Every structure is written in C-alpha cells, then in structure tokens.
Amino acid sequence: MGYIVFAIILVLTHYGLWKLFVKAGFKGWESLIPIYREYLIAKISGRPGWWIALLLIPIVNIFVFFGLYIDLAKDFGKQRFWEHAATILLPFVVFPLWGNDAKTTYLGMSATPAFKEKYPYKKSLAREWADAIVFAVVAATLIRGFLIEAYMIPTGSMEKSLLVGDFLFVSKLNYGPRVPMTPIAFPFAHHTMPLTGGKAYWDGLQLGYTRLPGFEEIERNDVVVFNYPMEADAPFNRPVDKRENYIKRAVGIPGDTISLREAKLYVNGEPGFEPPHGQMDYYVYTDGTGLNPQRLHDMRIEYYTYAREPYLLFLTEEAYNEVKSWANVTKIIPNIRHRDTAEPGVFPNNALYSWNIDNFGPVVVPKKGWTIPLDTLTLPFYERAITVYEGNTLEKRTDGYYLNGTKTDSYTFKMNYYWMMGDNRHNSEDARTWGFVPEDHIVGKALFVWLSWDKDGTFLSKIRWNRLFMGIK
CATH class of the missing domain: 3.30.70 (Alpha-Beta Plaits)
Structure with a gap:
C-alpha cells in the first residue's frame, strides 16, 4: 500500500512540474529528468548553474534542493508562508493546482534584484518568526537524522564500559545515514508523542531501506546504536526506524560463527572480545x-x-x-550456568538446542548473498530473518518448503546481520535472547560521552567529570 501511495505522489508531483515548466517557457518533458530538472529550475529562478554541484554535498544538498523549489514557487508569485510550506510538504497537491490555474503565471527570475524590485514582498514579524522556527526545526531534524544524534544510556547492560546516565553522541555518518523509512513524523519525537502519548509518526507511507554512503563498515566490537528488532511484533508493530533504540557491542559481524563456553565468548573458534570494564x-x-x-x-x-x-x-x-x-x-x-542446561527464553528457543546464556552456539551470523538449505536444523535460527526482516512468506507443506508460493530448498539472504551483546553479560538482554540484528536496523556508531550524570551522587558529584568527552571503545 505504501508503494502505491508513493507512486501516486510521484505522478502528481511530476505532472504539476510539467505544467509549470511549460508556463515558464520550457518543454514539459524536461521536468522529468533528475538533476537536469534542478539545473533548469536554477536557470528559471536566476540562480547560478554551479549551485547544482552543491547537491553532491551531504546535508547541504537537502537545503539547496528545497531552496530551489521554493524559488520556483516564487517565480509564479507564491510568496506566502503556507505556499512555501506546501511546496515542501505537499508538492503533489499544489504543483498540479498551480499548473492548471490560469491565474498562476510565470513572473520572472525570483532570485534576481530586478524581480524583487518589481514584486516587493515585505514579511510581517510573525512571518519572520515562523521562517526562523521552521528553518531551525528543519535544520535540527536533518542534523539529527543524517549527521549526529544525542543518546542516553538508560540501563546497565553496558556497565562499566558505559554507565547509566552517560549521554553520548552517535554518528550517522560513519556507517552512512539511513534515509527515513517513515518520513512523516512529529519533529524530535522518536515513536511516541510527548505529553499526549500515541504515535508520533504516520505509517501510511513507508519507504524501502536506503542508506547513503558512509566512511566505514561496522567492525567487530564497535559500540553500535540500533533499532530493537523485536518491536516488529505485537503489541508494538512499529516500522523499522521507529523501533526503540538500543546500544550494544557488535561482537559478531556478517559471516562470523558465535559461541559461548562457560561465559567466555568465542568468534570463529578464537577467544572473542572481553571488555576491560565488563561485569x-x-x-x-x-x-x-x-x-x-x-x-x-x-x-x-x-x-x-x-x-x-x-x-x-x-x-x-x-x-x-x-x-x-x-x-x-x-x-x-x-554465577555461571552449567553446560547443556537449557534456559528458557534463549535464542533460538527450540528444543533441538539445549543452550543457556553462558553456554551457547555455535551459530553463524547471516551475510548478504549467503545461501542456506531450508530444513529443520536451519529454520530455528533463520526463519525470523527470512520472514519478518526480509519480508518473505515461508510455508512448510507435505512436499517441502514454499517461499513466496514457490517451492524451494534454499534461501539467499538479502541483507547483512550482526550479533549484538552487552558488556555486562549477565545483566543484558541481547542477541542471546532475540538473535540477529539486520543492517536496516543500524542507527549509528557511538562516538564519545558528552555528559555523564550520576543520579546517586551528591550535589557536588552529580556530574562524573572524569567521563566528559571520553571516547567509546
């Protein structure tokens, strides 16, 4: 349904642009060619052609892109605040309306002094404040969504590497910013409206997973913020990017074999990371x-x-x-569990595997392009990834397995996955409970602590001064 709505929005928006291009003296089909279209909009509005190069710069390109379309609206005499807001939020409504309105005509290049002199428009005090507030909200939202975001440690699962009350900066750039998958949402709220409660987003429009290029891949043992994958289930049923944020250490990357023996982590048969301040x-x-x-x-x-x-x-x-x-x-x-003693609630929650949080595995972390056989040994580990995270239907019939209605005996993964664990391994709900984290759930890399608040400290020791601006390892 989301793709159908998105397709309708695209068609209406481009239909309106076609009409406006014709009114400005250009060919309608030229409005259908990305980048070239923006170049022509700059030309229609009187902006220099080199502005198009700014579309290649992350974050800056978003402001330039929307700025060009606001210029286009001004070219047709649309100067009021609601008209500019509609240009950004409802182009699929206003572009067709303006394109078919005989009274809406091309007035000239709005970015030139001659246009401003011929069609002066004085903003009221309220308009000045509204523009400033909107700019601040948009800028903060873009920075938070594509550049860097603050995060607070709410639980002790990473003690003592990270402490409850640590405030972190999380970089979206390191692994590449994830394009919002649920784009229509209340600013600064994650999944719940402040004060009133309820959803802070509209899930009627959901986009596919896209990640912009980053500086690096996730490396083994990075401290990573990600969306909690189990909130795909009832009672939450939240979209991927609106699931609760968790922070753990990526002790296993795609293709790794993970196991624990007597509470000791092993990765690919070798001793794994032991946090120096772990508990x-x-x-x-x-x-x-x-x-x-x-x-x-x-x-x-x-x-x-x-x-x-x-x-x-x-x-x-x-x-x-x-x-x-x-x-x-x-x-x-x-306090270490005995080997071969099954513990309730431990992944993959199947009678074939008598595991506990201290004696676990081996289990292989899925890698994009990796093909597995579909059988009773693999499905306990990978069925959720195949159906919930990668959106397939999988059915077992008397004559074998059917994937999306087609009989098959194997499956090839579409995404990379990660194995996330807390450093406080006996006080951490992590992959040993809920399994793999898909790449589309990755939010960003934890960089450093910018504030650390000790709720149990005295008046003069509430702030842990020795942790300020501490890098995260």
Whole structure:
C-alpha cells in the first residue's frame, strides 16, 4: 500500500512540474529528468548553474534542493508562508493546482534584484518568526537524522564500559545515514508523542531501506546504536526506524560463527572480545557478618538488594579483587550456568538446542548473498530473518518448503546481520535472547560521552567529570 501511495505522489508531483515548466517557457518533458530538472529550475529562478554541484554535498544538498523549489514557487508569485510550506510538504497537491490555474503565471527570475524590485514582498514579524522556527526545526531534524544524534544510556547492560546516565553522541555518518523509512513524523519525537502519548509518526507511507554512503563498515566490537528488532511484533508493530533504540557491542559481524563456553565468548573458534570494564555476577559469601550496603553503594557495585547470604554482586575484575580482599569475605563463586542446561527464553528457543546464556552456539551470523538449505536444523535460527526482516512468506507443506508460493530448498539472504551483546553479560538482554540484528536496523556508531550524570551522587558529584568527552571503545 505504501508503494502505491508513493507512486501516486510521484505522478502528481511530476505532472504539476510539467505544467509549470511549460508556463515558464520550457518543454514539459524536461521536468522529468533528475538533476537536469534542478539545473533548469536554477536557470528559471536566476540562480547560478554551479549551485547544482552543491547537491553532491551531504546535508547541504537537502537545503539547496528545497531552496530551489521554493524559488520556483516564487517565480509564479507564491510568496506566502503556507505556499512555501506546501511546496515542501505537499508538492503533489499544489504543483498540479498551480499548473492548471490560469491565474498562476510565470513572473520572472525570483532570485534576481530586478524581480524583487518589481514584486516587493515585505514579511510581517510573525512571518519572520515562523521562517526562523521552521528553518531551525528543519535544520535540527536533518542534523539529527543524517549527521549526529544525542543518546542516553538508560540501563546497565553496558556497565562499566558505559554507565547509566552517560549521554553520548552517535554518528550517522560513519556507517552512512539511513534515509527515513517513515518520513512523516512529529519533529524530535522518536515513536511516541510527548505529553499526549500515541504515535508520533504516520505509517501510511513507508519507504524501502536506503542508506547513503558512509566512511566505514561496522567492525567487530564497535559500540553500535540500533533499532530493537523485536518491536516488529505485537503489541508494538512499529516500522523499522521507529523501533526503540538500543546500544550494544557488535561482537559478531556478517559471516562470523558465535559461541559461548562457560561465559567466555568465542568468534570463529578464537577467544572473542572481553571488555576491560565488563561485569560478571558472583555469589559472595562472608563469615556471617554480611556486607555493608553503604560500602557497596559508594563503590557503585550493583547487587540484588533483596538478597542475603550469599550475596549476588555484579563486579568488574578490579571490583572482584577488591571484594575478595575484604577480611569477612570467605568465598566468591562466579554465577555461571552449567553446560547443556537449557534456559528458557534463549535464542533460538527450540528444543533441538539445549543452550543457556553462558553456554551457547555455535551459530553463524547471516551475510548478504549467503545461501542456506531450508530444513529443520536451519529454520530455528533463520526463519525470523527470512520472514519478518526480509519480508518473505515461508510455508512448510507435505512436499517441502514454499517461499513466496514457490517451492524451494534454499534461501539467499538479502541483507547483512550482526550479533549484538552487552558488556555486562549477565545483566543484558541481547542477541542471546532475540538473535540477529539486520543492517536496516543500524542507527549509528557511538562516538564519545558528552555528559555523564550520576543520579546517586551528591550535589557536588552529580556530574562524573572524569567521563566528559571520553571516547567509546
């Protein structure tokens, strides 16, 4: 349905442009040729031809593109605010109307001093403010969507590499900005309207996945922000780019084989990344005197407050050595699940695989162009990617598998996928629970911490000054 609506919008917009080009003394078919059309619009409006080169510069090109079409509207005497807003938001409505309106005529090149002198237009104070606000909203939206975005760490899944209360800048440029897939949305809101609640977007128009060129590919162990893939399901049923933002480490890239043994990560059979500030939870036994909650709080050690002996504490290697040295601590045992013990809720949630979060795999991360056989061994891992993420129908019949109604015994992936895990591996909902993250869910690369707020700090220590502008590794 979204593609049909998009096609209708394109047809109406180009029909209107055809009519306007004819009124300006050009051939209608010239309005159908991208880039050349914008070159002619610059000529119709009196802009220099070299402006077209600006369309090659990311971010700048968006302002130049819309600026040219606003110039075109001015060429036909459309100077009011609503007319300029409609030029940007509703060209498929106003272009055909103006093109067929006998009273709308080409007045001349609006970007020239002679035009401004002949057709002066003084903006009211309200119009000046409206233009400034619209420009600010558009600029901020473009920067947020295509350049860089702020993100806050809401949970402890990346502790202690990243802390709850860390505010990050996330680059959209490193991996390439993703073109909005749900373009009609309330500015600055992600998926829910502020204050009132409800959807902050209209899902009646959804575009296919497109990503502009970036500076680099995702490398193994990058810290990546992405859309949570499970929100494709009820009760959310959100479009890809409106799913909740998560942040994890990409420990597996396309084609990697991932496994865990005794809570140790292995990638392609070799020891994987071990975060230097990552945490593990331990059972801590004392001589009966217990642990001082204030001491744990001062050390920012996370623990289950309802627990008694043994205490379950989340510790970095440094904190582990510190707690182990306490005189009343008699024993510390890592909380690691036994091998071959099935744990509910662990991917792929199938009886054939008795896995848990500490003993897991091996599983191969799908790669674009990789072909797999369709059988009872592969489908538990890849059926969701085939159907939900890549939009196919897959049906098992008595005589085999049918993909989009055609019998087949194999499938070739259309996208790359990633294996995302938190550094706090016993306090992280990650790929071990919900599997692969498709490339169209990737938002950007975490760059650095610009502010770090400790909610448990005192008045003078709320800001963690030592983390400001800290790069993310």
